[in-house]
Amino acid sequence: MTTYEIVAGDGGSAVSVTITDSVTGDPVDLTGKTAQLRYTVNGGSTAAKSMTVLNQATNPGQATYQFLTTDLTTSGELRGEVRLQAGQPDQLTTVDDFYIAVKAALP
Numbered sequence: 001m002t003t004y005e006i007v008a009g010d011g012g013s014a015v016s017v018t019i020t021d022s023v024t025g026d027p028v029d030l031t032g033k034t035a036q037l038r039y040t041v042n043g044g045s046t047a048a049k050s051m052t053v054l055n056q057a058t059n060p061g062q063a064t065y066q067f068l069t070t071d072l073t074t075s076g077e078l079r080g081e082v083r084l085q086a087g088q089p090d091q092l093t094t095v096d097d098f099y100i101a102v103k104a105a106l107p
Contacts, residue, residue: 005101011069015100017051017082019061022095027061030054030084035063038093039080041072041102051082075104 006013015037019028035051049071051063063082072078078100083093 005103006067006072007103007105008072008075009069009105010072011067013072014064014066015080015098016062016064017094017098019063019082019084019094028084029056030061030063031056033084034086036083036086037065037080038083039078039100041074041078042076043079047071048083048086072102075102078102
């Protein structure tokens with residue numbers, strides 16, 4: 001489990017992931033694939049956001065998502081996963097969740 005911290009309502013916060021093969025530990029080649037950040041805050045409804053797959057020649061297995069100011073409107077615990085090729089026959093979802101502590105902004 002990995003824990004990070006961000007502030008609710010911030011639009012400059014980002015999450016970056018490196019997808020690795022669970023057997024070999026090698027980065028998964030994401031060339032031509034879609035990546036989706038799926039998360040819930042405090043066990044609420046699941047949000048799905050399209051991630052940016054980075055250049056696989058220089059950033060193998062890496063994708064990122066920059067939160068919008070409207071993405072995280074409440075504080076609490078964000079629990080997330082990454083899904084590749086959502087809705088496709090070759091869909092894969094990460095088996096390890098990650099956690100982000102979402103702090104309320106000061107008034």
